[in-house]
Amino acid sequence: MTAAKSVWRFADWTLSVDTSGSGPIYAQECMTCGDESGAADESEGPDVWCLRHAGRTGHTGFRCVVTTFFRASLAGESRW
């Protein structure tokens, strides 16, 4: 068995939020029944869904999942 050889050269790379495509994506999930708000590109829709869900079901605990996109780029490059 040969050991896998990997070269990690990350010193010249930087990681930053990718603003070229979609912004952050928000989704709320009920902690009681697992029902989901569906994804939205702003938090207001999922937040309103929570309030409606609480009013309809009495469930009051929610988990917000935010997906943010990142992009690695070579240091010194202004754009990828």
Ligand SMILES: [Zn+2]
């Ligand atoms: Zn629920």
